[in-house]
Amino acid sequence: MANQPKIDIRTSPYIRKAPTVAEIMRNVVYALLPLAAYAIYQFGISALALMIVTVLSCISTEHLFCKLSDKKTTIGDASAIITGLLLAMTLPPGFPLWMGAVAGFVAIAMGKTLFGGLGFNVFNPALVGRAFIQAAFPVSITTWTPALATDRFIEFIPSTLALPFMKPVATAEWTAQVSIDGFSGATPLALMKFQGIMSDSMDLFLGLTAGSTGETSSLLILICGAYLVYKNMLDWRIPAAVIFGTALSAECLYLLDPTKYPTAGFMVFSGGLMFAAVFMASDMVASPVTPKGIFVFGLLVGFLTVIIRLFGGLTEAVMYAILFGNAATPLIESYTQPRIYGGK
Amino acid sequence: MNLFSLFGKKTFPKGIHPEGFKEETHDHQARRLPFPTQVILPLSQNIGKPAASIVHVGQQVQRGELIAKADGFMSVPLHSSVTGTVKKIDLVPNARGGKEQAIFIDTALSSTQSLLAHTPVDFEKMSRKEIIQAVQNTGMVGLGGASFPTHVKMNIPDDCNIHTILINGCECEPFLTTDHRIMLEQVEYLIRGIRIAMKSVDAPKAIIGVEDNKINVLEAIKKHLPDDGSISIEAVVTKYPQGAEKMLVYSLLGEEIPSGKLPSSIGVAIFNVATLAAIGELLPLKQALIERIVTITGDDLNKPGNYLVPLGTPLSHILEHAEFTGNEAELILGGPMMGMPAGFLNTPVKKGTGAVLVLDKRATKRDDILPCIKCSQCLQACPINLNPSELGMLAAKRQYDVMEEKYHLNDCFDCGCCSYVCPSNIPLVQYFRIAKTLNRERHMMESH
Ligand code: SF4
Ligand code: SF4
Numbered sequence: 001m002a003n004q005p006k007i008d009i010r011t012s013p014y015i016r017k018a019p020t021v022a023e024i025m026r027n028v029v030y031a032l033l034p035l036a037a038y039a040i041y042q043f044g045i046s047a048l049a050l051m052i053v054t055v056l057s058c059i060s061t062e063h064l065f066c067k068l069s070d071k072k073t074t075i076g077d078a079s080a081i082i083t084g085l086l087l088a089m090t091l092p093p094g095f096p097l098w099m100g101a102v103a104g105f106v107a108i109a110m111g112k113t114l115f116g117g118l119g120f121n122v123f124n125p126a127l128v129g130r131a132f133i134q135a136a137f138p139v140s141i142t143t144w145t146p147a148l149a150t151d152r153f154i155e156f157i158p159s160t161l162a163l164p165f166m167k168p169v170a171t172a173e174w175t176a177q178v179s180i181d182g183f184s185g186a187t188p189l190a191l192m193k194f195q196g197i198m199s200d201s202m203d204l205f206l207g208l209t210a211g212s213t214g215e216t217s218s219l220l221i222l223i224c225g226a227y228l229v230y231k232n233m234l235d236w237r238i239p240a241a242v243i244f245g246t247a248l249s250a251e252c253l254y255l256l257d258p259t260k261y262p263t264a265g266f267m268v269f270s271g272g273l274m275f276a277a278v279f280m281a282s283d284m285v286a287s288p289v290t291p292k293g294i295f296v297f298g299l300l301v302g303f304l305t306v307i308i309r310l311f312g313g314l315t316e317a318v319m320y321a322i323l324f325g326n327a328a329t330p331l332i333e334s335y336t337q338p339r340i341y342g343g344k
Numbered sequence: 345m346n347l348f349s350l351f352g353k354k355t356f357p358k359g360i361h362p363e364g365f366k367e368e369t370h371d372h373q374a375r376r377l378p379f380p381t382q383v384i385l386p387l388s389q390n391i392g393k394p395a396a397s398i399v400h401v402g403q404q405v406q407r408g409e410l411i412a413k414a415d416g417f418m419s420v421p422l423h424s425s426v427t428g429t430v431k432k433i434d435l436v437p438n439a440r441g442g443k444e445q446a447i448f449i450d451t452a453l454s455s456t457q458s459l460l461a462h463t464p465v466d467f468e469k470m471s472r473k474e475i476i477q478a479v480q481n482t483g484m485v486g487l488g489g490a491s492f493p494t495h496v497k498m499n500i501p502d503d504c505n506i507h508t509i510l511i512n513g514c515e516c517e518p519f520l521t522t523d524h525r526i527m528l529e530q531v532e533y534l535i536r537g538i539r540i541a542m543k544s545v546d547a548p549k550a551i552i553g554v555e556d557n558k559i560n561v562l563e564a565i566k567k568h569l570p571d572d573g574s575i576s577i578e579a580v581v582t583k584y585p586q587g588a589e590k591m592l593v594y595s596l597l598g599e600e601i602p603s604g605k606l607p608s609s610i611g612v613a614i615f616n617v618a619t620l621a622a623i624g625e626l627l628p629l630k631q632a633l634i635e636r637i638v639t640i641t642g643d644d645l646n647k648p649g650n651y652l653v654p655l656g657t658p659l660s661h662i663l664e665h666a667e668f669t670g671n672e673a674e675l676i677l678g679g680p681m682m683g684m685p686a687g688f689l690n691t692p693v694k695k696g697t698g699a700v701l702v703l704d705k706r707a708t709k710r711d712d713i714l715p716c717i718k719c720s721q722c723l724q725a726c727p728i729n730l731n732p733s734e735l736g737m738l739a740a741k742r743q744y745d746v747m748e749e750k751y752h753l754n755d756c757f758d759c760g761c762c763s764y765v766c767p768s769n770i771p772l773v774q775y776f777r778i779a780k781t782l783n784r785e786r787h788m789m790e791s792h
Contacts, residue, residue: 009674009685009687010674010685010710011685011774011777012676012678012680012681012682012683012684012685012758012760012773013680013681013682013708013760013763013764013773014674014676014680014681014683014701014703014707014708015362015518015680015681015703015706015707015708015764016708016763016764016765016766016769017360017362017363017764017765018721018764018765018766018767019767020711020767020769021714021717021767021768023767024717024719024767077714116715117715118714118715118717119714119715119716119717119718119768120715232721235719235720284717284718284719284720285717285718286718287718289718289719289720289723289731289733289734290720290723290731291723294720333734337731337734337750337751338723338729338730338731339729340603340728340729340730340752340755341590341594341600341603341727341728341729341755342590342600342601342602342603342604342605342728342755343603343729343752343755
């Protein structure tokens, strides 16, 4: 006998071809980086500082909880970085850093670890963090500052460096100083809702309006999303269904009363809808896996977004719509199991 | 109507595209492997009942001689693959981790190894029943790996009318090229085998399905097809598991086999090319199945290729002749997607062994199993349209009954596409096999 091999045993299949979880997560981070860069370009060092703080907060929280429960640390899978980035992108650019740190902690602690870690979280962790601070710090989270302020690369937005538990710094005065054309501190959605002013869809598409750190340029968001779809790491059906659901609901209302309700285009390109659809609703773990379920989930999120925006008190409605969709996911799945080959 | 066929490409939805690695052996004409000094012939070479030994220790047997007879209809006889002496009847380890009875025959080294001769027969003059009996006498089982007794498959219930037989020449498993070689080298046997099979089930029509990575096969076979148009050949898309019965029926006929039913319920019978080529060769001569073409391939082999291997040849003999140079490997009987692991070097080649695959560097590394991230890749790969993600989570919770009752566990046919694509390294199909086995055992307990 030429060579007696040492035999190794397991059952089939013996070959596999799949990206690892860490590879998928890393690619999502890559896809978020251009958005982060654009946000920094728009909002300056305040946005950068906010992202660094939330990401660090998420990573250290995850590490801490792994240590506490005597598990191997899971920060290597990069999913905490995603949560941190997503979180920063949904906050106003001038959001106080210490609050950002709290948000990161809550996102990981309550949104992820509490459920048992990656794969077991029912909700998108970043949205859990955001929902928490929306309740805790309602003022700061709705204080918007204008994009492209002149000194944004050398000077922090005053609220950024607010001290913990102090009265939030008023930004109105600063805003008035830096803005060129009478910035009102209102996002396009707020303008629409409370003042009946419609922003130009093209401006929205290119991201030249106020808003959360990362929600602004629909075009860039779509490009980054396309990269992930190309890598087969993002299920395009989810954002497509969310956008479709939003457009459909908005269009129905618009047709009912064009003077009162905005157009579908406005709804789709404003208020972080695009960002949420591409990067937050598509959080694999918290969305359905069944083909019909994905569609139902998207429609539901889109519909709820429009309803909450128009009839509820919260302008960043899509975040809540997604949380609601996450909660409904097990139910949606149980009613949308695929028809099997040869089945009825 | 099959939607995919509208665009001229015959295929089925979902599945995967693993790398083929077939070029390593597909040009290797089948060569005869030298006889081993001893063959080990397990009595159980088929699904159903094992054969019953009729030899005793010390008995001289000739190559091709009956050594164990069929034990009822769900069984096939077994013949000696060498001329030699029965050494012992003893247990050998089998692929399922248990042990089984086998006849050990020492090869007579001085013998010419000539075949036991019989008077030829004309199958055209035989009745359906006679053909089925003659097929059983050859000891034939599905050579594609299923090892289901072929004559049982041909014994279609009276209330079923077979309108078409499908001949599976897809060979969708990576690495394997046995069927490819058979379709090139044994076209006449194959066509004769198809006609025998058509007669056995009284079918007017036969379609050979071949994956479109084997264009030379299409050309070779087309020249030999009968003029009456009763036998045709179709290219299907190269995709795994194109060769699974359910997939092939869909690709070629645009129909589904209802869940839990046999292909005969929609008027179809399916045979593998290797099986029919062997029948075409052996049945008219009243010979029996004692050797088969085996693809020997994988990592660290100096002489991979296709070999005509006597049944019962131990793997050690095969590795020696294919010149294995590594020092650690996984030995697999069959392809990398559905093959069985062999744990011992004296594991013999059986009737269902179409390939011996030696995997080392090209095998998946063992990695930590992570929680399901619900990426839905497995749902997009499962050709049966199951929900492997959900099934996997239920398996982890040991809810085997729910898997069966609510999530169609029994429709899973172990193709392994789900495990292949899972980024979390979840051994999905491996879980499902365990779940099915445990469910079967539970049902057996309950019915007793
Ligand atoms: S492929 Fe794996 S991780 Fe993805 S949904 Fe299926 S079981 Fe879960
Ligand atoms: S092994 Fe079963 S569940 Fe997995 S893909 Fe194949 S049929 Fe579907």
